Amino acid sequence: MSRVDADARVTRYIQFVGVVRIAYGVIALFRPRLWPRFFRLDADDPDARAWNAFLGSRDIAIGVHALLARDPVRQNDAIWLNQGCEVFDTMVVGQEIRHGRPFGMFTAAGIVFNAGMHAIWLRVRLLRR
Numbered sequence: 281m282s283r284v285d286a287d288a289r290v291t292r293y294i295q296f297v298g299v300v301r302i303a304y305g306v307i308a309l310f311r312p313r314l315w316p317r318f319f320r321l322d323a324d325d326p327d328a329r330a331w332n333a334f335l336g337s338r339d340i341a342i343g344v345h346a347l348l349a350r351d352p353v354r355q356n357d358a359i360w361l362n363q364g365c366e367v368f369d370t371m372v373v374g375q376e377i378r379h380g381r382p383f384g385m386f387t388a389a390g391i392v393f394n395a396g397m398h399a400i401w402l403r404v405r406l407l408r409r
Contacts, residue, residue, distance in 0.1 A: 286408070290355060291355070293403065297343070297346055297362055297400060299343065300343070301340070305337060307336070308332045309336050312329040312332065315332045316329060342362060346361075359404055359408075366401065
């Protein structure tokens with residue numbers, strides 16, 4: 281694959297993740313009961329809604345950063361930032377399992393989402409070589 285093709289793919293991956301993060305964040309902020317209900321958490325629990333909104337606002341900021349990453353230096357920053365978030369999110373899921381959270385929708389979704397995002401960022405890193 282040519283360098284131009286690889287760079288175009290990297291840009292598409294970064295923009296795709298940016299859009300996904302912004303979509304998650306907007307839903308978390310403006311439909312605060314949707315994600316807790318989806319993860320089979322108590323949608324009336326203010327803590328579940330608040331934490332979801334915190335994550336949503338984080339994802340909006342990271343998503344906007346990814347969409348604005350046009351040059352290689354900013355793209356590299358976006359890759360590190362996004363991959364770092366996935367590493368820490370994976371640690372959170374691991375901590376929840378370690379502390380006895382039963383394997384349910386929250387845990388399964390966390391594992392699947394993080395695995396998918398790790399795969400994207402590993403692919404992007406390989407394309408940047």
